[in-house]
Amino acid sequence: MKLNTNSNIYTIIYTTILVVLVAGVLAFVSTALKPKQQENIALEKMQSLLRAARLGDDASAQNNKSEYIKALYSEHMTNDFVLDYEGNVIEGEAFEIDLQSQYNIIKKIVAAKTPETAQALREQLQLPVFVCTIDEKVLNIVPCYGAGLWGPVWGYIAIEDDFETIYGAVFDHKGETPGLGAEIAHAPFYNQFVGKKLSKEGEFKSISIVKGGGQADNPNGVDAISGGTITSQSLEQAIAMWLNEYQAYFNIKRAAIGSDDCCGEECCGEEHNHDQNGKEPCAGEGCVCKKDSLNHESHEQYTK
Template identity: 40%
Template sequence: MNKNSNTYTFIYASVMVILVAAALALTNGLLKEKHNKNIEIDKMTQILRSIKVEATKDNAENLYKANIKTAYILNSNGQVVDESQEATFGVDMSKEIIRPLEERQLPVYEAQSEGKTLYILPVYGAGLWGPVWGYVSLQADRNTIYAVSFSHAGETPGLGAEITTEAFQEPFSGKVLFKQGDFRSIAVLKAGQKSDNQDAVDAISGGTITSKGVEDMLLSCLGAYKAFFEQVEAEKKEE
């Protein structure tokens, strides 16, 4: 074929376009796969942190498999609607939180600590500059908090971003969600303040809006599991 002909030029250009497009598609696919994997690892790390297990990107998967024994999805009546761990892990709380309560998928992860069952529940809400989220682990009574893990998208360093610190998170341990048989959640109050009808932790100094966001997040998200929590008392009465 004459390399100086228009036909040759057209064919050559077409082949090059196809090759470049294929290379870009392959690169994009590989990068997207790596990005999604990093998101999964980060999620596993946060879930593990809520049961006081520290993980790195190198050991998160193994620790997750060793500690998270089962996972399932509930409806708002506390009934299991899906027992697939993969489906549970894939629930996007940023989408679920805006659905009507009766339509929400409510993930539960179960772990074992010193022979006792822990229930891990995801929470999602809004801070000052963007979303805040996390995981709350409950003891076998589904009332007492074992530990929490919070994160954020863009809260102010030294202020709202302090929700990720041990100083803010540790005081949640041992707090209870129910008082006198009623679901109350946990209040996040200015240091020194107390609530008469619910357990409370200190808010972040200078991070009032983010602290309030965490309080609202816990009330809204954990409140959706109320029927699941109350099953424990119902089971006790049947014994």
């Protein structure tokens, strides 16, 4: 008997079986390759963080790129932690924090109608910070994430230990237009951020990305990309939104720089857990600063 390949029943059954088969194959392959793909994504994140600290530009020239990046990462990225909106360290793995979900919260905070709703949202925030040490220099690397023209844009900004000066920055995107918006991912654009300031007359001011912004006498601006206006604007907005949430932490750190106390608190006669940005070791009598942790909560009794 010859099958009637044009009947409705046959068509429906045929397409159903085919689609289920194809879906099965794809699901299997996708599951099997997932760990390898995740590893690549993690490696790329490491490379971005290193690039923000102006390290690892020669990675592509190495024979074993992934080993090189991992080694460089473990050498320089000495610490990472998660902050809440007040700048306190909370539990969490900074590397694993999904920037997109945090961006969704920040977006709602900006759009919140009342201060109460904004506050309630702020309490959910988890802000990652990565600490990078190059010789004696200690950098705090913070991320930013926002919506570009066609898809997400994100980046990492390395800030020097005065919590004002940008040491380096790197940006990336999912699908901006090549040659236009996609230029944010290239060195001529992000190198403009080097040495720019995040404050103006003592107040927080984010970096503006505008036409003619990159003049040498303007410490708060960089040049936008011709033909990539929407991407430039979105990136500017993303940077401002994220840095704004980090201000609480930066203020704590800035206050600590001037005082001779190591963590901005009165000398308490106890051992301080001192963060890695210690400009000056604690000079107060009876105070001892440990250089390995940032956790202020665990003051340990200092015994002589």
